[in-house]
Amino acid sequence: MRSTLAWGLGLAWMVFAAGNLVDVAVRGSGPSAHLATAALVASCGVVYVLVLRPRVTHTEDTLRIVNPLRDVWIPWKSVTQVDVTDVLRVHVGEEVHRAWALRQKSRRPKFSVFGGNNSTNSGTTETKEAPRDVDMMADTLRDYAERRAVLDQGEPGPVRLVWSPFALVALVVPLAALLVVIVLP
Known part of the structure; x- marks a missing residue:
């Protein structure tokens, strides 16, 4: 589970950067080619870590939250609540684990830009917002955690929080x- 738009844009950036890296390799030379190469590779690292890597997955036993630099494995029996704030x-x-991959988009305005409102023919001005994907x-x-809590017997396992060496x-x-290429002439 992740933002499809963000993932698509991240993948498009990787393709764009790969094409530019090929162009620099074929036609580039000198310090400007080194700087362009380092900048493109650095941007790919940032896009991978911030856009392509974050996701939320689950198995029969655990919920896995993959954030930019850390992974969190949570046994279903340990989950006490799932909610949405900004993520x-x-x-x-007492612990709260946030999932970068599933962000809440801003709420839709209840009134239009032109001063009208979204009222119905009955004269009420109350509007109902469509449920968002993250909700x-x-x-x-939440439903899955409740079902697994009923099915699982015994004590819940520990939550595992692990830094991702590959992401780092x-x-x-x-x-x-990139810093070396910028500092050294």
């Missing part, structure tokens, strides 16, 4: 190379 949040007792996903995860390398190494 999807999963509560485990529907929170409902789905994908971000730090290209940015360090």
